[in-house]
Amino acid sequence: MRNAFSQLLSELEGISTSDIPLIEWHHKLCFLAVVMDEKPAFAIGFDEPVPPRLVHFLDQQSPLLGLKVFSTKRPPREYLKMADVPPAIALAIVDKWDRSNRTNHSVTWVVKREDCKEAVERAVKGEARLGDALGYPACCAEAYNADRALHLQMYYQALCKSEGSNSTSVILKALEKNESVKAELPSAQRVIRTMSRFSFLPFIACQSCLDSPESPCSKRNETYRRVLATLAPGAARRVLIMARAMSNYGGGTK
Numbered sequence: 376m377r378n379a380f381s382q383l384l385s386e387l388e389g390i391s392t393s394d395i396p397l398i399e400w401h402h403k404l405c406f407l408a409v410v411m412d413e414k415p416a417f418a419i420g421f422d423e424p425v426p427p428r429l430v431h432f433l434d435q436q437s438p439l440l441g442l443k444v445f446s447t448k449r450p451p452r453e454y455l456k457m458a459d460v461p462p463a464i465a466l467a468i469v470d471k472w473d474r475s476n477r478t479n480h481s482v483t484w485v486v487k488r489e490d491c492k493e494a495v496e497r498a499v500k501g502e503a504r505l506g507d508a509l510g511y512p513a514c515c516a517e518a519y520n521a522d523r524a525l526h527l528q529m530y531y532q533a534l535c536k537s538e539g540s541n542s543t544s545v546i547l548k549a550l551e552k553n554e555s556v557k558a559e560l561p562s563a564q565r566v567i568r569t570m571s572r573f574s575f576l577p578f579i580a581c582q583s584c585l586d587s588p589e590s591p592c593s594k595r596n597e598t599y600r601r602v603l604a605t606l607a608p609g610a611a612r613r614v615l616i617m618a619r620a621m622s623n624y625g626g627g628t629k
């Protein structure tokens with residue numbers, strides 16, 4: 376069993392899921408947390424293409440590990456309704472983001488329990504919160520949606536400014552022409568602080584989680600750290616080193 380597991384880990388380690396090594400390890404760690412029943416669902420395909428090698432690996436391993444693997448369309452983006460952007464333009468902007476991330480509107484999920492699969496299916500239908508299906512704290516999921524809504528709004532405003540118009544048809548045409556504008560993600564500072572404080576978290580911590588000594592994030596970070604340190608101690612050390620290096624680099628000299 377131990378040998379079988381170490382073989383699984385070395386196979387998993389050889390599969391590339393992202394251009395950024397830390398994100399790649401977060402993907403793997405989320406998968407392992409589902410295997411250990413410490414996280415309700417693992418998902419890939421939101422912000423990156425789903426690698427065929429990973430799908431093959433999951434199809435092979437799921438019967439042995441008692442996992443359910445399935446694909447769905449992308450769950451509705453909860454932040455679309457929150458942004459002050461005309462709906463047709465909001466959709467065209469996120470479509471453009473999807474194209475630049477090479478995602479194909481399909482998400483691959485791994486769950487261990489039937490109730491977790493049901494939670495995912497409800498989220499895909501827009502009947503439940505995606506953050507709950509993924510096991511993320513509600514405070515951080517809300518902060519994520521607020522950040523994304525603000526980003527969408529900033530992107531829209533930058534586009535209106537560069538086109539010198541806020542007419543829907545002019546803006547949609549500019550998006551078709553693939554004209555890009557600069558609009559930084561408003562959560563950049565929290566991304567850096569999350570990496571340094573909660574290196575194992577696969578999501579961005581909200582301000583309240585970053586500011587308090589005890590938070591849903593510190594609990595989850597510790598759980599994910601334990602999962603990885605137990606199964607692959609070398610990988611756990613690497614995640615810490617990568618996250619600290621990235622947060623130092625991103626945080627400048629402050």
Ligand SMILES: [Zn+2]
Pocket residue numbers: 512513514515516580581582583584591592
């Ligand atoms: Zn939070």
